[in-house]
Every structure is written in structure tokens, then in C-alpha cells.
Amino acid sequence: MSAGLEVLATGPLSTVQDLGRPGHAHWGVSWSGAADRSSLRLANRLVGNPEDAAAVEVTLGGLRVRPDADVVVAVTGAVGALTVAGRPEGGNAAVHVAAGREIVIAPPRAGLRSYLAVHGGVDVAPVLGSRSTDLLADIGPPVLEPGDRLVVADAAVHHPVLGVAPVPGPVAGPVTLRVVLGPRDDWFTEAAVAALLAGPWEADPDSNRIGLRLAGPALEREIPEELPSEGMVRGSLQVPPSGPPTILLADHPVTGGYPVIAVVLAPDVDLAAQVRPGQTVRLTVVGQR
Amino acid sequence: MRLRPCGDVGVLVELDDLEAVLALHAELAERPLPGVVELVPATRTLLVRLDPRRTSVGAVSQALQGVRPRTRERPDARELVEIPVVYDGRDLEEAGRVTGLGPGGVVAAHTGQTWTVAFTGFAPGFGYLVGEDDRLHVPRRAEPRSHVPAGAVGLAGRFSGVYPRASPGGWQLIGRTDRVLWDVDRDPPALLAPGTGVRFVEAG
Numbered sequence: 472m473s474a475g476l477e478v479l480a481t482g483p484l485s486t487v488q489d490l491g492r493p494g495h496a497h498w499g500v501s502w503s504g505a506a507d508r509s510s511l512r513l514a515n516r517l518v519g520n521p522e523d524a525a526a527v528e529v530t531l532g533g534l535r536v537r538p539d540a541d542v543v544v545a546v547t548g549a550v551g552a553l554t555v556a557g558r559p560e561g562g563n564a565a566v567h568v569a570a571g572r573e574i575v576i577a578p579p580r581a582g583l584r585s586y587l588a589v590h591g592g593v594d595v596a597p598v599l600g601s602r603s604t605d606l607l608a609d610i611g612p613p614v615l616e617p618g619d620r621l622v623v624a625d626a627a628v629h630h631p632v633l634g635v636a637p638v639p640g641p642v643a644g645p646v647t648l649r650v651v652l653g654p655r656d657d658w659f660t661e662a663a664v665a666a667l668l669a670g671p672w673e674a675d676p677d678s679n680r681i682g683l684r685l686a687g688p689a690l691e692r693e694i695p696e697e698l699p700s701e702g703m704v705r706g707s708l709q710v711p712p713s714g715p716p717t718i719l720l721a722d723h724p725v726t727g728g729y730p731v732i733a734v735v736l737a738p739d740v741d742l743a744a745q746v747r748p749g750q751t752v753r754l755t756v757v758g759q760r
Numbered sequence: 761m762r763l764r765p766c767g768d769v770g771v772l773v774e775l776d777d778l779e780a781v782l783a784l785h786a787e788l789a790e791r792p793l794p795g796v797v798e799l800v801p802a803t804r805t806l807l808v809r810l811d812p813r814r815t816s817v818g819a820v821s822q823a824l825q826g827v828r829p830r831t832r833e834r835p836d837a838r839e840l841v842e843i844p845v846v847y848d849g850r851d852l853e854e855a856g857r858v859t860g861l862g863p864g865g866v867v868a869a870h871t872g873q874t875w876t877v878a879f880t881g882f883a884p885g886f887g888y889l890v891g892e893d894d895r896l897h898v899p900r901r902a903e904p905r906s907h908v909p910a911g912a913v914g915l916a917g918r919f920s921g922v923y924p925r926a927s928p929g930g931w932q933l934i935g936r937t938d939r940v941l942w943d944v945d946r947d948p949p950a951l952l953a954p955g956t957g958v959r960f961v962e963a964g
Contacts, residue, residue: 493797493798494798496798496799496800496809496880498884498942498948498950498953499880499883499884499887608884651768654772700802700803701803701804701805702802704766704769705769706769707766724882724883725800725880726802726879726880726881727881731766733767734767734770736768737768737769737812
């Protein structure tokens with residue numbers, strides 16, 4: 472029988488994520504996948520998995536699991552105190568865990584989402600080619616609950632694992648995100664674009680895997696009409712007529728009817744995925760390529 | 761066509777009309793540009809999403825300038841999807857009044873033309889359908905309903921559509937269908953995809 476991880480506690484929200492299911496936009500299905508993609512990739516590399524293996528995305532810590540066989544795990548992203556059988560272990564490192572030893576990820580001091588990867592990958596039935604949970608469309612494995620048993624796939628090759636990857640963790644202070652203006656920046660006044668870049672913006676508690684909502688200055692429209700729905704990319708900063716602008720994250724719908732004033736660069740969307748409610752966000756423009 | 765960059769991962773192409781969108785979509789689907797990972801059509805735009813590790817917004821924009829889209833044919837009658845509808849929607853009377861056709865006329869107009877899926881995106885399996893004429897153009901409801909049942913058939917603006925699952929919605933509801941629009945275990949899971957032709961048939 473394959474190894475398994477018994478889920479003892481999940482914290483506010485833990486879901487299975489891999490790198491998502493691109494290519495199904497024509498059916499209205501979102502890309503989904505890990506909100507912080509670079510952290511997922513790193514966790515997988517540390518345990519010797521392909522980068523797109525399924526792992527657990529943990530929101531604000533609180534995950535407790537117990538393997539029933541010897542496993543190798545890594546925790547990346549917003550790493551709160553990580554303990555194995557009560558002993559502290561490092562984040563961003565490959566950790567050997569003997570059977571029966573409880574793994575606990577405490578709430579992080581900075582950042583929002585952490586990734587627990589296990590050598591072999593989490594083995595749940597893929598849906599439309601991915602093991603990711605899409606919370607908007609309700610596709611993929613259900614949200615994790617205490618009592619679940621996550622099967623760990625047998626790894627075909629056992630790599631010698633790299634010890635530690637020193638990477639900067641999420642910060643508690645202001646986060647700067649690089650943006651390219653458009654595609655609908657001309658739907659806003661010049662004063663609005665200036666206000667966008669001056670900010671300040673504060674992350675709204677009503678944020679989730681669909682988007683990071685930002686409280687800040689009003690962004691005045693140049694064109695008052697309703698925008699016909701159009702395709703949107705991850706990282707788009709969508710501005711509704713009333714209510715906070717939103718940076719679209721992993722589970723965003725394929726199309727939207729609110730104009731997008733700017734788009735956050737792909738690597739910086741991973742930073743946006745780590746922003747906590749109340750944290751300050753600044754936007755800075757980079758040139759078009 | 762007008763090209764608008766979307767960060768470092770996409771190009772939004774603005775076109776004259778839906779037919780131009782579908783023509784460009786068909787061309788790019790048949791002859792993919794290097795590094796392009798997804799195409800998202802809408803009423804007047806086509807989003808071309810790219811992998812920034814393989815190409816760039818600049819390179820894709822340049823390649824798009826050189827594309828000559830083929831002319832889009834009308835949906836072939838053999839490709840038509842039939843959707844049976846019981847026309848007892850809560851807004852049928854209102855739609856009849858606003859269009860001047862009366863409820864019976866709305867049904868006749870809805871079943872009497874071929875609809876084309878322009879794009880999807882509101883939810884898995886949801887297709888925005890455009891008809892052949894503008895007899896059934898009605899505004900959205902001023903106040904959306906918090907609950908529209910799965911299978912509800914509606915009108916909004918120039919579109920008709922079927923709700924794949926229960927959700928809030930502001931469309932004018934004219935009927936309901938039993939056909940399953942989205943089933944993740946079916947192959948293909950979505951009944952409707954961009955370009956699919958649809959005929960509504962009065963049932964029961």
C-alpha cells in the first residue's frame with residue numbers, strides 16, 4: 472500500500488494544488504493552481520519531485536499531518552514555525568520524517584500561503600489534467616478536512632535531495648509589485664493612473680484565491696460605459712465601478728466585465744499571493760517589452 | 761486590429777466584430793504562434809495568452825500583425841446542438857412586452873434562429889450565444905436575482921444563454937432546459953464551446 476498523510480488539522484484553508492489546468496478557457500475553466508507558483512515549484516524541487524507535482528497549499532498555517540510511512544517533505548512560502556514530532560525544522564529545506572511523526576506548520580509571522588510538498592507527490596484523481604482545487608468553479612479535490620488521508624504516490628526514482636534553499640521569505644512590511652499599464656488604462660483618467668501609482672493601497676480582508684482586493688484611492692473613469700466581457704490574465708488589476716480594485720489570482724474567472732487598468736508582472740503575482748489583509752501594497756510601472 | 765499588452769503574459773486583440781474574432785481564433789487555433797498557450801475569444805476581442813519563458817509580448821504582437829485570418833463560415837447545420845426548452849420563464853411576459861413580440865413571439869423568435877456561441881467564461885459550461893438578428897435584444901434586469909436555477913434559459917443585451925448551475929444572475933429568464941451544460945466526467949465536459957451552433961426547440 473502507498474504511503475499516506477493523515478490530516479489532523481487544516482487551519483483556515485488547506486487545498487491540494489499543482490501548477491493548474493491551463494488550456495481550458497474555451498470551456499470557461501480557469502487555470503487555477505498554486506497562488507504562489509514559485510514557492511510550489513521550489514518545494515517540489517527540494518523533495519526531488521517534478522515541479523508540477525501536487526502539494527498542499529496552506530493558508531495562514533494550522534496544518535497538522537502524520538505520515539504512516541517514512542517520507543521526505545519540504546515547506547516553502549510563508550513558513551511559520553515548522554515542527555516534526557515537536558522538534559523545530561527548517562523551512563525551504565528537505566526534511567526526512569519517520570512514520571508516525573506529526574508534522575505541524577504554525578501560522579506564519581509574515582506572508583499568507585505555504586506549500587507542503589512530499590517526495591512522490593500528493594496522489595488524488597486529476598480533473599481535466601490537474602490535481603488543483605478551483606474554489607470558484609468547484610473543480611478538483613474538495614477542500615481538506617481533518618480525517619482525510621492524502622495518498623503519497625510512489626516515486627519512480629529516488630533522488631538524493633538537496634539540503635536547503637536560501638530564499639527570501641515574504642515580508643511583513645510594504646510590498647512593491649511591478650505592473651505594466653493596460654490593456655484598459657485609457658478607460659481611466661490620467662489622474663486615476665497617477666493615483667494608482669501613488670497609492671497607498673491596503674490589502675482588504677475580503678481577499679481569496681480569486682483575487683487580492685485593495686483598498687485605496689478612487690480611480691476615476693474616462694469612459695463611463697460598461698465594458699463588454701473580455702479575457703483576463705492572472706495578475707490583472709480589475710477596477711469595478713464601485714468597490715475595491717482586485718488583483719486577479721489563481722482561481723479568477725476566464726472573462727470579466729470590469730476594465731483592467733494594469734497587470735502585475737507574472738513573478739510579482741507570486742508576491743501578491745503572499746500579501747496579508749492590512750498589509751501595504753505599492754505599484755510601480757515598468758516599461759513594455 | 762488593435763493590440764493591447766496584458767502585463768508580460770498576454771496580448772488583447774481588438775477587432776471589429778464577433779465574426780472577425782472567430783475568424784482570427786480559428787486561424788490561430790489551426791496555425792499556433794510559438795509560445796502562445798491559450799486563446800480567449802469574446803464579443804470583440806481575442807486574448808492571446810503566452811508563456812513569458814518562451815516568448816514575449818513584443819514578439820507575439822509582431823507575429824499577430826502578420827496573421828491573415830480566414831473567413832468564418834456560418835455553423836454547419838450538422839454541427840448544431842439542439843437544446844429543448846420549456847418556455848415558462850418568469851420574465852417571458854416582460855420580454856414579450858419589451859420586444860413588442862408578445863410571449864409567443866419571443867418563443868418563435870428564440871426557436872426560429874440559429875444561435876452561435878460567441879465565448880464562454882462566466883462559469884464552466886456557460887456560453888454567450890448571439891443570434892441572427894436583434895429582435896430579442898433586451899436589457900439585463902435592473903436588479904439581479906440572488907438565485908437563478910440550473911438550466912435556466914435567459915436573454916441579456918444581444919445574448920442568450922443557459923445557466924449551467926444555480927448562481928446569482930441578472931438575465932431575463934424565458935425558460936428552462938434539462939440538458940446538462942457542464943459535466944466534468946463527460947467527454948467533452950462542456951456542451952458549448954466558441955463557434956458551436958445552437959437551435960432551441962420548444963419542449964413539453
